Amino acid sequence: xxxxxxxxxxxxxxxxxxxxxxxxxxxxxxxxxxxxxxxxxxxxxxxxxxxxxxxxxxxxxxxxxxxxxxxxxxxxxxxxxxxxxxxxxxxxxxxxxxxxxxxxxxxxxxxxxxxxxxxxxxxxxxxxxxxxxxxxxxxxxxxxxxxxxxxxxxxxxxxxxxxxxxxxxxxxxxxxxxxxxxxxxxxxxxxxxxxxxxxxxxxxxxxxxxxxxxxxxxxxxxxxxxxxxxxxxxxxxxxxxxxxxxxxxxxxxxxxxxxxxxxxxxxxxxxxxxxxxxxxxxxxxxxxxxxxxxxxxxxxxxxxxxxxxxxxxxxxxxxxxxxxxxxxxxxxxxxxxxxxxxxxxxxxxxxxxxxxxxxxxxxxxxxxxxxxxxxxxxxxxxxxxxxxxxxxxxxxxxxxxxxxxxxxxxxxxxxxxxxxxxxxxxxxxxxxxxxxxxxxxxxxxxxxxxxxxxxxxxxxxxxxxxxxxxxxxxxxxxxxxxxxxxxxxxxxxxxxxxxxxxxxxxxxxxxxxxxxxxxxxx
Numbered sequence: 001x002x003x004x005x006x007x008x009x010x011x012x013x014x015x016x017x018x019x020x021x022x023x024x025x026x027x028x029x030x031x032x033x034x035x036x037x038x039x040x041x042x043x044x045x046x047x048x049x050x051x052x053x054x055x056x057x058x059x060x061x062x063x064x065x066x067x068x069x070x071x072x073x074x075x076x077x078x079x080x081x082x083x084x085x086x087x088x089x090x091x092x093x094x095x096x097x098x099x100x101x102x103x104x105x106x107x108x109x110x111x112x113x114x115x116x117x118x119x120x121x122x123x124x125x126x127x128x129x130x131x132x133x134x135x136x137x138x139x140x141x142x143x144x145x146x147x148x149x150x151x152x153x154x155x156x157x158x159x160x161x162x163x164x165x166x167x168x169x170x171x172x173x174x175x176x177x178x179x180x181x182x183x184x185x186x187x188x189x190x191x192x193x194x195x196x197x198x199x200x201x202x203x204x205x206x207x208x209x210x211x212x213x214x215x216x217x218x219x220x221x222x223x224x225x226x227x228x229x230x231x232x233x234x235x236x237x238x239x240x241x242x243x244x245x246x247x248x249x250x251x252x253x254x255x256x257x258x259x260x261x262x263x264x265x266x267x268x269x270x271x272x273x274x275x276x277x278x279x280x281x282x283x284x285x286x287x288x289x290x291x292x293x294x295x296x297x298x299x300x301x302x303x304x305x306x307x308x309x310x311x312x313x314x315x316x317x318x319x320x321x322x323x324x325x326x327x328x329x330x331x332x333x334x335x336x337x338x339x340x341x342x343x344x345x346x347x348x349x350x351x352x353x354x355x356x357x358x359x360x361x362x363x364x365x366x367x368x369x370x371x372x373x374x375x376x377x378x379x380x381x382x383x384x385x386x387x388x389x390x391x392x393x394x395x396x397x398x399x400x401x402x403x404x405x406x407x408x409x410x411x412x413x414x415x416x417x418x419x420x421x422x423x424x425x426x427x428x429x430x431x432x433x434x435x436x437x438x439x440x441x442x443x444x445x446x447x448x449x450x451x452x453x454x455x456x457x458x459x460x461x462x463x464x465x466x467x468x469x470x471x472x473x474x475x476x477x478x479x480x481x482x483x484x485x486x487x488x489x490x491x492x493x494x495x496x497x498x499x500x501x502x503x504x505x506x507x508x509x510x511x512x513x514x515x516x517x518x519x520x521x522x
Contacts, residue, residue: 023052031147034130034149035134036056036323038054038134040057040096041053041118041127041128041157042066042129044078044124044125045065047068047303049065049071050066050128052157054519056100056101057096057101058099058101074115074394077117081119082374083115085139086113094113102488105149105162112132112134112138114127114142118157119150119154120157126154154440158299170173190284195373196369197366197368199367203230203360207234211234214328216329216353216355218354220358221334222334223411225409230359230361236286240286240287243286243288246287247292249293250296251293257300259304262305263308264281264316265277265312269317273317282325285326289327291333294332295335295340296493297346303307306349308325312326315483335374346380364406364413365405372402372506373505375417382421383434386422386425388425388428388430388431388434390433391434392433397420399481399482403436403440438478482514483518483519486504486514489503
């Protein structure tokens with residue numbers, strides 16, 4: 001056999017081809033080099049040989065896996081590590097009996113069989129097989145020629161593997177980019193936890209402690225306290241920081257698609273599944289998956305999530321193979337999951353798996369010293385977003401913000417200030433300083449005390465702090481509220497004015513000035 005017959009295989013090694021095209025061209029080159037009626041390239045995966053490309057065999061061959069234990073001919077090719085020509089009277093069962101298209105009824109009394117191990121780096125990575133109806137079709141083939149054919153075919157298979165890996169990595173990166181771009185529209189990418197109160201410092205210490213580990217983290221707290229920010233901070237301080245953080249809002253997913261969204265699906269798995277699709281676990285491989293609103297996850301999906309956490313494997317809907325994933329899971333909920341477990345609405349084993357390291361984020365009312373810092377952050381964010389000039393709060397507005405109960409927590413504070421910025425900047429020249437007053441926090445600057453009580457949530461003022469001051473002006477109501485807050489802060493800190501000032505978010509000098517204006521000291 002002329003060595004020129006091997007040239008197409010060698011040329012294809014450097015050609016820009018998709019992995020499937022490369023393997024099919026390899027089979028075509030084998031048919032041109034060897035007089036055969038059927039040929040196949042099989043990849044060795046563990047103890048199974050998996051067909052990648054075939055010619056002259058029934059199409060269903062590509063869906064099979066040939067176990068070495070069940071197929072002694074294939075096992076012999078792998079074990080010997082050199083070309084094997086089986087005699088036509090061999091008693092070893094042929095893996096392709098009844099599968100040759102040229103003679104589908106053929107059984108043991110047929111044909112010549114040839115097998116070449118595909119070797120890369122001294123290791124068998126697959127098998128090349130050829131079958132011919134003529135019993136002596138392979139008798140004249142030179143042994144050196146077959147060795148070279150196996151070496152080139154092995155290199156081609158190895159190259160195909162590398163290309164397939166690169167294609168898979170490229171698809172994965174595209175999926176990650178698509179998800180992250182979509183999420184970037186919905187939220188900024190900040191990870192800084194803002195605040196100096198002891199309550200928020202405890203959260204920061206927890207994040208610093210658990211982030212470098214690979215523990216599952218369960219973040220709890222009321223709506224709007226910043227649970228997602230804590231999750232981003234955990235990811236950013238972890239060894240996975242350079243890998244994706246993928247966000248899933250469990251409450252936004254209809255029960256019918258939760259499984260597909262998390263684990264993916266294959267084409268035809270259900271009506272509308274027109275293509276294979278990776279789930280969020282696959283997309284987050286190597287990184288972190290953040291499951292927000294965990295308490296909304298349907299009971300029907302919880303056992304499958306538990307399996308992924310225990311085994312590190314996902315199975316797409318409609319698929320029969322498992323996919324290994326390396327994902328750190330961080331979850332968040334505003335529900336009491338322990339009570340949900342008692343009520344039978346959440347699996348106890350899943351709860352304990354996810355609750356390996358709990359972090360509770362305090363409500364804003366429990367971290368009042370942080371309100372001024374947060375307000376400054378949000379005001380600067382809106383200043384840059386809207387292209388405005390310098391921005392600050394006046395004393396009345398600051399007092400209202402610090403005294404409010406904030407049932408919507410940090411998110412409510414953010415939105416309240418966003419509305420106030422728009423109102424305050426509407427009457428200010430572009431680029432001029434913007435001062436936000438108490439009336440900018442409300443719809444009507446002439447609000448009476450009764451109006452203030454009736455719209456406490458919209459005005460972000462705690463009803464408990466609205467004094468019995470019927471007939472007073474807004475300024476008088478605000479001053480009364482300030483006196484109450486200052487007296488309470490001084491009492492809570494044992495008469496220490498510096499500590500009281502810090503708790504109110506004021507400089508000590510400003511605190512003394514305010515106290516003198518309110519008649520609390522000479």
